[in-house]
Amino acid sequence: MTLQYTDVRTITTPPYLDWDQGRELVFGLNKALATLTDLAVTYKQAHWNVLGPGFAQLHLLFDQFADETRTYVDTVAERAVSLGGVAHGTLENVAEHTALAPFRAEERDQVQLLRELSRRVERVLDELRDAIETSGEEPVTEDVYIEIARGIEKQRWMLLAHLSGQPLNSGD
Ligand SMILES: [Fe+2]
Numbered sequence: 001m002t003l004q005y006t007d008v009r010t011i012t013t014p015p016y017l018d019w020d021q022g023r024e025l026v027f028g029l030n031k032a033l034a035t036l037t038d039l040a041v042t043y044k045q046a047h048w049n050v051l052g053p054g055f056a057q058l059h060l061l062f063d064q065f066a067d068e069t070r071t072y073v074d075t076v077a078e079r080a081v082s083l084g085g086v087a088h089g090t091l092e093n094v095a096e097h098t099a100l101a102p103f104r105a106e107e108r109d110q111v112q113l114l115r116e117l118s119r120r121v122e123r124v125l126d127e128l129r130d131a132i133e134t135s136g137e138e139p140v141t142e143d144v145y146i147e148i149a150r151g152i153e154k155q156r157w158m159l160l161a162h163l164s165g166q167p168l169n170s171g172d
Contacts, residue, residue: 032128035097041063049108103120
């Protein structure tokens with residue numbers, strides 16, 4: 001399904017925003033919605049299935065990150081609607097527009113999960129960096145991305161801290 005920008009724009013779009021700018025911003029916000037939803041679901045997958053000596057702590061940490069990331073999903077979705085767009089949060093749209101690679105459902109090892117999640121967080125941060133640059137002429141939307149990037153960078157720190165002394169890419 002194509003990401004849409006509808007005639008709702010005439011009611012809810014801020015007056016400073018022209019049509020093309022609004023369409024581009026809504027498109028970007030829906031891409032972020034998809035990728036962040038994917039990340040939140042992946043954190044839940046790790047929360048349920050993690051195995052290893054760090055189970056108790058990682059079980060809680062992954063759940064905390066899932067909750068945080070769902071909050072970010074809500075923020076970008078509601079920003080898209082605030083700009084006169086439609087939030088595309090269905091599973092079909094998420095699967096079509098996420099920037100993340102498919103996640104192997106059978107993965108349970110705590111170190112492998114930390115590596116897989118770390119890689120995905122790096123990808124999310126790349127996407128957010130691009131979104132910050134492309135939304136730079138509309139500072140309110142840019143600020144949304146910056147706030148989310150700040151939170152995801154904190155998640156990145158905490159994931160990588162668990163991998164201290166271990167290469168990020170070994171064990172593939
Ligand atoms: Fe749970």
